[in-house]
Amino acid sequence: ETGVTQTPRHLVMGMTNKKSLKCEQHLGHNAMYWYKQSAKKPLELMFVYSLEERVENNSVPSRFSPECPNSSHLFLHLHTLQPEDSALYLCASSYSAGSTDTQYFGPGTRLTVL
C-alpha cells in the first residue's frame, strides 16, 4: 500500500522476552523513523535514522534498541519491556530526514506486554 511494511503485525510478549520489530521500505528513501502510539496520547517520535545513521533519539529507554543495517531496513529490538510499553509501534520513511518531506507509514505492530 504505502511502500512500507512492518512485521509482525501483532506481538504479545512477556516482560523477560527479547523480540524484534522489523520495518522495510521500498520507496528509495534515505530516512526512517520509529514512532510509538499509545491510546489518547500524541504520536511519540522515538528514533530517526538518516542514511543509516541515528540522528535523533528522543530520550527513549534503553530497553528499546534500534538498528538500521541499510537505508531500506529498520529494526527495533525489545528486551525486558514493561506493561506500559504496550502500544502501536509505527515505522515511517521519507526522502530525507526533516520536516519538509512527507512521511510514509507502515501499518504498525500492535505490541502487548504481559
Next chain:
Amino acid sequence: SQQGEEDPQALSIQEGENATMNCSYKTSINNLQWYRQNSGRGLVHLILIRSNEREKHSGRLRVTLDTSKKSSSLLITASRAADTASYFCATGGNQFYFGTGTSLTVIP
C-alpha cells in the same frame, strides 16, 4: 508543547455533511501536514501546506493555515462513510510533532 493540538477530539456527522477539524500549535513552522489513520493502521499523508500558503485544495479536502493565529483547519466536503478515521495534524519545524487527533465518524 510543540505538538499540534486537534479540535474537536471527536466528531460525528451524517454522510453528505461537511466535516471541519482544527489544529493549533505553539511554535513557528515550515509547513503543516494533515494525516489520516484508519483504526489500528498506519498514518496516510493527505495534504501539506507551507507556511507561506494560506489555503490549499485536494479533491474534497480544503486546508487553511493562519500563521498569525498558529492554527489550521481541515475541511472535508460531502463526507462519506469511508472518511471515518482519525485525522492528525503534524507541524514541521526541526522535526514533526503530531497531536492526539480528531476521531471522525461519518454515519451512513
